[in-house]
Amino acid sequence: MALPKAEDVLVAPNFGIQIDGVMIEYLNSVNGLQVEQDVIKYQQNQGTTGRSNVTLMPGVGKDGQVDIERGASQSDAFTQWIKDSLDGNMGVARKNATIILMDYEDNPVKRWNLRNAWCSKIVMSTLKAGDTSPVTETVTIVFEDLVIE
Template identity: 45%
Template structure:
């Protein structure tokens, strides 16, 4: 169900899904963007004036960072292990970042095509610290489609 015309979605209701498996306890998704090259066409107009025209170029690949609380779930570690050892047929996956409305109904889906993990970072371990440990997975992808 789409949101009413003047309402917008809230940024706290989202999920991550790869190979039809919803990855739980995601706390943050950053860096998601669609981008393409810009081609500059330099030319003279019919009346002899210099003009620059900007044209759309090739789409660029992207990278998104996913953060979640540290749990016993080792799906991130297994996935990055495949890419580190060159098993790219296993590592490359299609997945989605799903945004939900205020009732929990999916309203937008960002499909990541041929995504694979670039790095996995564990938050700082520090004696006496009471903050939650997190893991950040940097995922690179070839293209993104929006549904």
């Protein structure tokens, strides 16, 4: 019997971030993007046999965080979002963000929608005299809910 035909594995030649539906920046890297939810363990006895029956059910989805790396001289809109977040201006800073994975022709392939996202941390790359490496920022984005499309 022949094995079923395997689909091509996704590669990530290009990916970016949208804020409130507007593409604002292409990214160097995305790390730690995950979805998690509680597991409810429900145990009961079965009828006359008295045997224990255990059922696992989905519980409440958990919030999360993701680290993204971008070039330090990139989008002013993204920089303003970071500033609003770190200044505690949550009325403006909480936004819906989407990380988009694109194929080699820049067509969207997969989306991770982050609901009520805001920036909680920024780390600059090492600055060293005479170094020719690009300056990057790693930004930690926290979110309340993650939906994968």
